[in-house]
Amino acid sequence: MEKLKESGQYRTFVEIERLAGRFPQALHHGSQGVREVTVWCSNDHLGMGQHPDVLAAMRRTLDTSGAAAGGSRNISGTTPHHVALEREVADLHGKESGLTFITGYAANDAALYVLGKTLPDCVFFSDRLNHASMISAMRASGAERHVFDHNDPADLNRRLNEVRPGRPKVVAFESVYSMDGDVAPMAELCAVAQRHDAFVYVDEAHTVGMYGPEGAGLAAQLGVGDEVTLLMGTFAKGYGTAGGYVAGPGPVVDAIRSLAPAFIFTLSMPPAVAAGALTSVRHLRRSDIERAGLHERARLLKTLLRDARIPLVSDQSHIVPVLVGDPERCRELARTLLERHRMYAQPINFPSVPRGTERLRINPSPVHQPLEVHRFADALRRCWDELDLPRTAPARVRARSA
Incomplete structure (x- = not known):
């Protein structure tokens, strides 16, 4: 366990309380008390968990x-x-x-x-x-x-x-x-x-x-x-x-x-x-409404991130994996988004993904309004600049989005 912590791959849990009827808004129970945040990494892709x-x-x-x-x-x-x-x-x-x-x-x-x-x-x-x-x-x-x-x-x-x-x-x-x-x-x-x-x-x-x-x-x-x-x-x-x-x-x-x-x-x-x-x-x-909303929000987010030159592992589906490539910096990016911008996106590291491909897996959904998508992309861009994260993905990762 000590080696896992030293490598930066040790996993921590973020205590999140979903708000039915208001999701993707949720309550984050953390060191700064209980604060309302927007969730960007839920697998409830269509918001049906609150239908x-x-x-x-x-x-x-x-x-x-x-x-x-x-x-x-x-x-x-x-x-x-x-x-x-x-x-x-x-x-x-x-x-x-x-x-x-x-x-x-x-x-x-x-x-x-x-x-x-x-x-x-x-x-x-x-x-x-x-x-x-x-x-x-x-x-x-x-x-x-x-x-x-x-x-x-x-x-x-x-x-x-x-x-x-x-x-x-x-x-x-x-x-x-x-x-x-x-x-x-x-x-x-x-x-x-x-x-x-x-x-x-x-x-x-x-x-x-x-x-x-x-x-x-x-x-x-x-x-x-x-x-x-x-x-x-x-x-x-x-x-x-x-x-x-x-x-x-x-x-x-x-x-x-x-x-x-x-x-x-x-x-x-x-x-x-x-x-x-x-x-x-x-x-x-x-109903096709939820499916159409999902894919529209995903297209919007991918367009905004491409314009900001933020690298993705792939851009082929509704899942938007943002490549960081380092476990500690990935955790720092997630922490900054949560504490400063009240946006929750859990870092993904080894063994879920290979070492050197650590990422934030972003899951936009129909319950994320277009304005929220723009705000998230802008917050991510500002954090990316502040942490001086790389703007290009390694060749072996770029090939997957071809």
Whole structure:
């Protein structure tokens, strides 16, 4: 722990109290007392965590069903809310079945573990920047694993060619990568997987609700939803609540339900959370207003930061990762924004990102008004000048935003 602190990578928590109905305004409980701040790093990308219909559904279910389901899904933890939510996400993605989990991490862990453990002689092909939950599950399954270069269909094809035909193959990647904000070439990756008769597993945690028709995600937006065998999503980001899910073929989902320790041996989603998630999914299937607002605010912020010559890791999605490149200076930038400008953006460091690429991951949303976006960009520019931070990104990082 001392070495972690000396390296500047030690993580500290900022105590933030969201203000429902006024978010992104929140209360910061810190050394200067309790002060109102604006949050710029929330994963509640569409502001659905405070939507009146979502809150009303949760309150009703809390009053009728209580605070918790009372056990795992096998032991008193399956309610009509869970069943309805699973049917809804299966229908959203045009898949046969859905299965919900208490977290998105658990969804990835359960699905990939079961695939690797039960498919005979299975081999994984995993993008180099896949989420820790995906990597951990593949490793734990004991299946062979090959790592292909990030977002590189040609390298994926080379590695698939090295494995004998007929072996069960699983190609696993994300649609939008949460720390870099870059977008997978989904059509090309799916085409390569199809040529090799490989199972396609896609983590769409940062796209469901926010991309595609009815918020069905990036695969649906690009017209390759049918080429994705099993899709993972979360309710904790675009849908503003909590929990995760998978959607795919009935036998595959049933195997995960029956065999995954991460599903069998843990508490189910509280009924009120499932009811809130269901309301959010249904609302975003009908409404494009939130999605349009998200992408408009992201475009505005990226334009302002480019004009200010503030380097980004990538500019391909709604996630705006501002590159600092040093853990101590990144923390100082975040501290200055919070204490002087009352703007909260949490520094991101190793192991979430490689050393030397420390950053602020900014998440603009529809609940950030355009004037607030301008004020944030101006405050960031002034802090950048004051701290004399670099105006250009290293070449290896610049290549990702090309």
